[in-house]
Amino acid sequence: MAAADASRSLISAPVGQKLWEMTWPVIFGVATLISFNVVDTFFISLLGTDPLAAVSFTFPVTFTVVSLAIGLGIGTSAVIARKYGSDKPEEAHFDGFSALSVSALLVAALAVIGYLLMEPIFSLLQAQTRLMPLIREYMSLWFFGCVMLVTPMVGNAVLRAAGDTRTPSLIMASGGLANAIFDPILIFGWGPIPAMGIEGAALASVISWFSGVLLVFWLLSRNKLVSFTPANGLNFLAAWVKSAREVLKIGMPAAGANMLTPLAMSVMTAIVAAYGAPAVAAFGVGSRLESLASVIILALSMSLPPLISQNYGADRIDRVQQAYRTALKSVLIIQAVIYLLMLVTAHWIAMAFAEEKAVADIVKLFIYIMPLGYGLQGVIILTNSSFNAVHKPMNALWLSIVRLFILFVPLSYLGSLLADLTGLFIGGVVANLLTATIAYVWFSKELRREHG
Template identity: 25%
Template sequence: MDQTYMKEKPILPLLLSMALPMVISMFVNSLYNIIDSIFVAKISEDAMTALSLVYPVQNLINSIAVGFGVGINAVIAMFLGAGKAKEADKTATQGLFLNVIHGILLTIVGLMIMPSFLAMFTNDQTVIGMGLQYSTIALMFSTIIMASISFEKIFQAVGNMVITMIALMTGCIVNIVLDPLLIFGIGFFPKLGIQGAALATGIGQSSTLILYLIVYVLRPIHVKIRKDYLKLEAVCVKRLYAIGIPATLNMALPSFLVSALNAILASFSQTYVVVLGVYYKLQTFLYLTANGMIQGMRPIMSYNYGAKESDRVRKIYLMTFEIVVGIMAVGTVICFVMPQTLMSMFTSNPETLTEGAIALRIICAGFIASSVSVVSAGAFEALGKGIQSFLISFLRYVVVIIPAAFVLSKTVGVHGVWHAFWIAEIITAVIAFILYYQLIGKSGKN
C-alpha cells in the first residue's frame, strides 16, 4: 500500500481527509456522552453526582488506552515514513499485546479501590452505592476498551480514518439506543437504572472492537498483527512507552484535576460537584472535536517527520492550529450566550442551573487560549517528544490550575475555582508557544 501521498498531497485537503472522519466520530462520541448523562440525570440528581464522581476513574482508564495508543500510532507512522514495514508490524503487535495487559490490570485494581475512592468525596451512602453499581460494570469492559483503542490507532497510523469513524460511530449509536432501554426497562428489556447505563456503554464499546476485528480480517491493512512478533523486544517496548507514558499522563491528568476540584467544591456544596461534572460532559463537544483534528494531524506529521520533511511538518502544525482556534471560538460564543439552556439538559434544580450558568460563562474565557496547548501537545506526541507534551499538560492540569483554584476559593469563594480555568489556559498557552518554537518551530529538526 503506497503511502507517499502523506508527503505529496496538499496539506489542507490531506488534513481534512484524515481529520474530518475523526471529527465526526468524536462529535458523535460527544453526543453519546451528553445523552448518556441526560438519561442518568433523569434517574435522580444523586445518580448524576455518582456519575460525576466515577468520571475520573473512567477517564483514567480511557487515558491509559488512548495515551499508549498514541505511542503505537506515532511509532508505526514514523516507521512507515522511513520505509520500515517490518518494524511497523512489530510495533502494532507488541503494542496491542501490552495494552491488553494494561486492561486486565486496570480491571483488578479498579474493582479493589472504588469503594474507598468514592468515600473520599462523599458520605452519602446512596451516592456511593450508585457509584459502585455503575463502576463495577464499567470496569469489566476495561480490556475491551484497551484492545479497541489499539486497533483504532493502528488503523489511523495507515491513514484509514473512515473505518475508525464507522467503528466509533457504531459503538456510540449502539450505546445511545441501549441507554433508555436498559435504564428504564422499555419493552422486554430489564429496568436496570444506573447499571443499565454502564452496561449500555460496555456493549457499545464491544461493538466497536468487533467491527475492527471484522474489517481487519476481511480487508487487511498494510500493517499486520503477527504472532511471530509477540515476544517483547526491549527496543520496541522502550519506544512505545517513551511516547505512550507521557501521552497517558497527558490524558490522565484531567482525572486527577477533576478529583482535586471535586474535593475543593464538595467543601462548599454537592451542587458544585454536579456543575463540574456537567461542565466536563459539555466540554467534550469542543475538546473531542478538536481532538479529532489532532488525531488526523498526528499520522501525517509523524510520517513526514520520519520522511524528514521538516518544512511540511511546520505547515501541518499551523494549519491544524488555525482550525482548532475556529472550533474553540464557536464553543466560547455558545457557552457565553446560552449557558442556562446547556445546563437545563441535565438538571431542573434552580440553584444548579444558576451556578452552572455562572461557571460556564467564566470557564469559556479560556477556550481559545487552550488551542495553543492542545495542538502543541499533540504535535510533540506525533514527533516523539513525549516529555515536552507531558510538560504542557502537567502545567495545564496540575501546576497552575489546582493551586489557583485552592487559593481563589479561599479568597473570593467558590467562583474562584471557575476563574482558575482561564488563568491556567492563558499561562500554559504562553509556555506551550515558547516550547514549540524553541524545539520545533524554528528548525523543524529531526
C-alpha cells in the same frame, strides 16, 4: 482509498487539505460519542438518585482505565505513523499487533486488581455502604468487559496512523449508537428480556465494546495493517518486547497526563465549593459546556498526530511545522467564533441548564469569561499531541503539569482571593494564555533543533 495510498498521502498531499480531510470525520465521531454518553447518563438517572450516585462513584476508577487506553492509543499512533513515514510498513504492521496485545494484557491486569480490591477502593472513595451493592453490580461486569474497551481504541489508533480517520470515527459512532440502543432495553427490560437495572447499563457498554472489537479486527485484517511476523526475520519475543517498549515509552506518560485533568478539576471544584452549592452546580454546567465547545479541539488532537508523525519519520520537518501552525491557526479562529456564539446565546444557555436564578447568573458569568481561553487551551492540547507525535512524551507530560498545577489551579485560586468567582475565571484564562505561549515557543524550539 486503500490504506497504503492513504498513508503515502500524509507525506505528499497539501498539508492544509489533508488536515481537513482527516479532521472532519473525527469531528462527527467525537460529537456523536459525546451525545450518546449524555443519553447513557440520562437512562441511568431514570433509575433514581442512588443508581446515579453509584455510577458517579465509579468515574475515577473507570477514567483511570480509559486514560490508560487513551495513552496506549497515543503511543500506538506515534510509533506506527513514524514507521510508515520512514517507509517501514512491515515494522508498522508488527507494531500494530504488539500494541493490541500489550494493551489487552495491561488492561486485563488492571481489571483483575480492580475487581479483587473493589471494596477497599470504593470505601477509600467514600462511597456510602448502601451504594456498595449497586457499585458491585455495575463494576463486576465493567471489569469483565473492559479489555474489549481498549481494543477498539488501540485498533482505531492503528487505522489513524495509516492515514484513515473516517473508519475510526464510524467505529466510535457505531459503538455509541449500540450502547444507546441496548441501554433502555437492558436497564428497563423489553419483551422476554428482564429489567436488569444498573447491571443492564454495564452490559450495554460491554456489548457495544464487543461489537467494536469485531469491527476493528475485521478492518485491520482486511487492510492487512497487523502482522504476527516480525520484520527482518527477528526473533518473535525480542521483536515483541522491543515494539511494546516503544509504544509504552509514549503511551504511559500520555496516560499519566490524561489522569492529571480530573485531579486538577477536583481541586478546582473544592475551591468553587467555598462559594456555595449554586457555584458548584454552575461550574459543573460550565464543564459540560466546555466539553461540547471543545469538540473540534479534540478532533484535531486525534487527526494531527498521525500527520505529524509520518512527516517526522520522513524527515519532513517543514511539513511538521506547517501542519502544527495550520492546526493552531484553525483552532484559534474556530474557538473565537464559538465564543461569540456562546456570548450571544448566554442567556438561553443559562436558562436551559439552570432552574435557579443564582445558578443561571454564575453560568452566564462563566460563559462571558472562560470560553475566551478555549482557543488558547486548544493550542496547549494540540502542542501536547504534537510532542507525543514527535516521540517526546515527557515534554507533553511536563506541559500538562505546568498548565494544570503550576499555572491554572494557582492562578485561579489567586484570582478568587482577589475578585471572587470573576477573578477565579479570569485567572483560568490568564493561565491558558501563559501556558499556550510556553507551549508554542517550546515546540517551535524543538522543531528548530530538528532542522539544525
